[in-house]
Amino acid sequence: MKILVAGATGNTGLRLTQELKDRGHDPVALVRESSDTSALPDGVETRLGDLADLDQGVTHGCEAVVFAAGSGGDTSEEMTDKIDRDGAIRLIELCEQSDVRRFVMLSSVGADDPDPEGELAHYLKAKHDADERLKQSPLDYAILRPVSLTDDGPTGEVVLGDEVDPQAKAARGDVAVLLADATLQDEWTGRIALMQST
Known part of the structure; x- marks a missing residue:
């Protein structure tokens, strides 16, 4: 399967790209001109595209898309909106207009009902809006909402669903496997699954 990975050069996206390749699939890394692609697995196709301004043909030939990108909680509200909300929604729309049938969203714990007074309120609201748009889409979708991420490899020990502790941690390696x-x-x-590592 050919799978477009948005955020493929990020900490989680790199792990996901390798995981998909190891499983015998063809990940396509969505990258900007300024992206450092040196850590991508050998032979992985790259496709130029900026989540702040995506071109029509970016999903061409792909059967699935994974949105593993994120501006992070430390960027400006404007950039958070451009990437985490508008970029994700634009990518969903492009999938709806193409042959893509599956869309997997890397979201965040708290995105279901963002606390307007919380430290990450704007970021979680942007994630919430993108998640809601995906849920309204005719695409086959899945949404993964991990707790706070660490740079650990896969532990193979995860909790999914209502038993997740919002204060726990999730290893990026586990997130990549689940994506x-x-x-x-x-x-x-x-x-739509909350997740943590144990």
């Missing part, structure tokens, strides 16, 4: 599962496994279709 790959959500992309490739039908049982993830329509699923």
